[in-house]
Amino acid sequence: MLRFGTAGLRGPLQDGPDGMNVDTVSRASAGIAAWLRDRCLGGGLVIVGRDARHGSDEFATAAAEVFAAAGFSVLALPHPVPTPVVAYAVRELKAVAGVQITASHNPATDNGYKVYLDGGSQLVPPADAEIERCIDAVHGRIPRTDPDPTAPDPALLALPEDTPPDAMGEEIVRRYLNRVTRLPGLIGGTTAARKDIRIVLTAMHGVGGELAVAALRGAGFDEVLVVTEQFAPDPDFPTVAFPNPEEPGAADLLLELGERLEADLAIALDPDADRCALGVRGPHGWRMLRGDETGVLLGDFVLRTADPDALVATTIVSSRLLSEIAAARGARYAETLTGFKWLARAGEGLVYAYEEAIGHCVDPSAVRDKDGISAAVVAADLVAQLKADGRTLLDVLDDYAVEFGVHAGDQVSLRLADTSAAADVVARLRETPPREIAGEAVTCTDMSQLRGRMRTDALVFEAPSFRVVVRPSGTEPKLKCYLEAFEPVAGPDALEAAKALAAQRLTELRKYFEQL
Numbered sequence: 001m002l003r004f005g006t007a008g009l010r011g012p013l014q015d016g017p018d019g020m021n022v023d024t025v026s027r028a029s030a031g032i033a034a035w036l037r038d039r040c041l042g043g044g045l046v047i048v049g050r051d052a053r054h055g056s057d058e059f060a061t062a063a064a065e066v067f068a069a070a071g072f073s074v075l076a077l078p079h080p081v082p083t084p085v086v087a088y089a090v091r092e093l094k095a096v097a098g099v100q101i102t103a104s105h106n107p108a109t110d111n112g113y114k115v116y117l118d119g120g121s122q123l124v125p126p127a128d129a130e131i132e133r134c135i136d137a138v139h140g141r142i143p144r145t146d147p148d149p150t151a152p153d154p155a156l157l158a159l160p161e162d163t164p165p166d167a168m169g170e171e172i173v174r175r176y177l178n179r180v181t182r183l184p185g186l187i188g189g190t191t192a193a194r195k196d197i198r199i200v201l202t203a204m205h206g207v208g209g210e211l212a213v214a215a216l217r218g219a220g221f222d223e224v225l226v227v228t229e230q231f232a233p234d235p236d237f238p239t240v241a242f243p244n245p246e247e248p249g250a251a252d253l254l255l256e257l258g259e260r261l262e263a264d265l266a267i268a269l270d271p272d273a274d275r276c277a278l279g280v281r282g283p284h285g286w287r288m289l290r291g292d293e294t295g296v297l298l299g300d301f302v303l304r305t306a307d308p309d310a311l312v313a314t315t316i317v318s319s320r321l322l323s324e325i326a327a328a329r330g331a332r333y334a335e336t337l338t339g340f341k342w343l344a345r346a347g348e349g350l351v352y353a354y355e356e357a358i359g360h361c362v363d364p365s366a367v368r369d370k371d372g373i374s375a376a377v378v379a380a381d382l383v384a385q386l387k388a389d390g391r392t393l394l395d396v397l398d399d400y401a402v403e404f405g406v407h408a409g410d411q412v413s414l415r416l417a418d419t420s421a422a423a424d425v426v427a428r429l430r431e432t433p434p435r436e437i438a439g440e441a442v443t444c445t446d447m448s449q450l451r452g453r454m455r456t457d458a459l460v461f462e463a464p465s466f467r468v469v470v471r472p473s474g475t476e477p478k479l480k481c482y483l484e485a486f487e488p489v490a491g492p493d494a495l496e497a498a499k500a501l502a503a504q505r506l507t508e509l510r511k512y513f514e515q516l
Helices: 022-039 056-069 083-093 127-135 165-181 183-187 209-218 252-263 290-304 321-328 371-386 393-404 419-431 492-513
Strands: 009-012 045-050 071-078 098-101 109-119 198-202 223-226 263-271 274-280 285-288 312-315 333-338 352-356 357-360 406-415 445-448 459-463 466-472 480-489
Touching: 009 022, 022 056, 022 098, 022 127, 045 056, 045 083, 056 071, 056 098, 056 109, 071 165, 071 393, 083 098, 083 109, 083 165, 083 371, 098 290, 165 183, 165 209, 165 371, 183 371, 198 252, 209 223, 209 263, 209 371, 252 263, 252 274, 252 285, 252 480, 263 285, 263 333, 263 371, 274 290, 274 371, 274 393, 290 312, 290 321, 290 352, 290 357, 290 371, 290 393, 290 406, 312 321, 321 333, 321 393, 357 371, 371 393, 393 406, 393 492, 419 459, 419 466, 419 480, 480 492
Parallel strands: 045 071, 045 098, 198 223, 198 263, 312 333, 312 352
Antiparallel strands: 009 109, 098 109, 263 274, 274 285, 352 357, 406 480, 445 459, 459 466, 466 480
16 A cells, blocks of 8 residues: 655555555545544544646545545535645644645656644654554445535634635635735835846646735735746646756746846746745856755745744755854754654744755744745745845855855755665665765764654765765655765855865765765
8 A cells, every 4th residue: 555655645646555546545534534533533624625636636526525424524625726725724724634635746647645634734653654554444335425515614714604615715725825925024024125026937837826926916026927838737747857846957947937037036836836946047047046045045034033042944854054044043943854744843933944855834833834835925025125135045145155164965866666776775875884985984874773753764974074865765766865065165255166166075976876
C-alpha cells in the first residue's frame, strides 16, 4: 500500500493498493474516520478539497462520501482550490480533519492525498502509523453516501440557514482571501509603494492563478500580469516537463515575460499553490532565486515588525544563514526535519518558517503550512518597499553576505528507479562514509542514530567551508544532496571575490555528489 511520506500519500494513477485510485482513497478515508472516532472526534467537521489533476474530482467525491457515511459533517469545497485554503479552513472552522486531493508539483501521472489535523497542521508520527494500521484493518465494501447538505452547521460560517453548500465553500475562500490581502498591513507595509511595481506571475497550469491575482490586487498591487499559456488549470501540464518552478526550464516563460515587460518581480506558484518561487532581474539578466535566498529575505522582513523573542524556523537541509540573522535580530531560531508537518510545530511564538524547496509560511497563526499565495503577497510588499528606497532583493542579499559571509547553496537531485534505490545509496554511504570531500577533511553525522524527533534517514557531511546533507526523498524516487558553501567577506570590496570562491567550492561538491 501507499504509505504516508513527507506530505501525505502520493503515487501514480493506477489500479491496486500501490496506486492512487478510488479504492485507495476510500480505504484511506475509512481508516482516518476510524482513527478519529477512536479519539472521540466522531461526528466532527471534515473539510475536503482538491486540485485540478486527473482524478482529483472523483477522489474528492469518494473521500467526502466515505466521511459522510461514517457520520461526520463534511464541507466539500465546490471547485478546485489551492492546498493552503484547506489548511486555513481546518483551522478557521475548528474542523477535526481536512483532506486535500493533490500531488503538488509531481508529474501529471501522479496524484495524492494530504491530511490535516491539529488545527490545520499536516500529519506527523505516531498518528501516521496509527492511521495506517486503521487503513490496513479496513475490509470489504466501504460505505459511501452523499454529504448532508445541511452540514456543517451554517452558523459556523455566519451564513443564513438556507445557504446552499456551494456558498459555504465560497465563503471560506473569501475569508482566506481577506486574510491574505491584509498581510502587508500586519507586517508593516506602505500602501503607496505597492502601486509602483509591476509583477508577472505564472500558475504553472495549477489552481492558484485566479486567487493569487485577486490577493495581490486586493493588497494594492495594481499591475499583475500573467503567463497566459500557463494560467488556466491543465492536468497535463503541457508547457513543462515537470510542473515545479525549481526544475530547469520550468520558469522560462515567466522570466521571458518579466524581461519583455520590464517587471520588478516574477512569481511562480506550483500547481497546488503551496509553494512560491521568486524571479529577479540581475546584472546578467533574469534568474530565479533559490528557496534559501527567498527564505532569508522573507524571514528577516517578517522579523522587522515581529514581537521581541519571536521564533523563526527552517529545516536541517536549508541554509544556516537564517539562524545567524535571527541571532543578530534578537529572535529565536529552531531547526526541524524536512517538511512543514514539523516546521508548523517548531515552537511557541512562531512567526515565520521556510524550507529550501520554495515553501514559505509567512502567517502561521492562520495557515500552519506552506502557502505560496500569502508568500507572494509578502514578497511583493518587500519589493515595493525596497524599490521606494532605490534598492532590490539582490542588494539585500549582498548586505547579508557582507554581514554574515557568503552562504552559497545548490542541490544535486539524482532521479533513480525507485525509492528503495535512493535508500540503498544512503546505506552504502553510512557503511563507508568518505573522510575527505573536495579536498577537505569531513565529519559525518548519521541522523538515523539520533534520538527523538530529529532522527531520520539522512547523513550530514561537514567541513569548515561547507555542509552537505544527503537523504532519500520522502515523496519521489530521488536521492537529494543539499550543498552549502561558506566564505567570509572582509568588506564590500571583497564580496565578488568571496562569491567566486564559494561558487568554485560548490562546483567541486556537485562533481563529487553527482557520481554517487
